């Protein structure tokens with residue numbers, strides 16, 4: 001009987017739980033490896049949904065695919081939970097490449113893979129990127145302000161780079177122990193804002 005079979009084969013917790021994935025932390029070698037371009041788009045919609053769920057669960061505003069163990073040129077962004085950003089739509093960026101940049105700005109950054117460490121980082125203010133969507137359409141778009149910042153941070157991930165790599169040697173010394181703790185335990189014993 002179908003009803004009985006359903007009871008035997010389905011686990012209620014897997015039906016109700018959001019499909020989220022574990023976020024890899026600083027120290028995981030996958031995060032230092034440059035990703036591959038996406039060529040097979042078939043299973044991307046499900047992966048993208050998992051990425052959005054995982055990012056939202058961690059209260060993040062951007063997530064790169066290699067942060068959840070998929071070494072692909074794929075990034076999701078959603079800043080709409082932030083004050084003043086309610087109108088911003090979520091973005092799915094595939095096979096992204098920066099083709100231009102302009103100006104510079106300093107903004108505080110944090111990272112789901114480097115928990116409890118925040119630091120002011122200088123980056124270009126505006127960027128022009130080339131990317132694809134889930135339907136493999138190509139776009140060229142210019143971003144400035146917060147979105148530009150989040151995209152640059154996430155594209156760094158795809159190249160195996162962390163925001164803390166930009167810190168001065170003196171500031172790197174201040175977080176060295178914390179980065180080791182993240183590598184070992186997933187989080188540092190104390191947070192810091194630089």
Ligand SMILES: [Zn+2]
Pocket residue numbers: 110111112113153154157
């Ligand atoms: Zn990050």
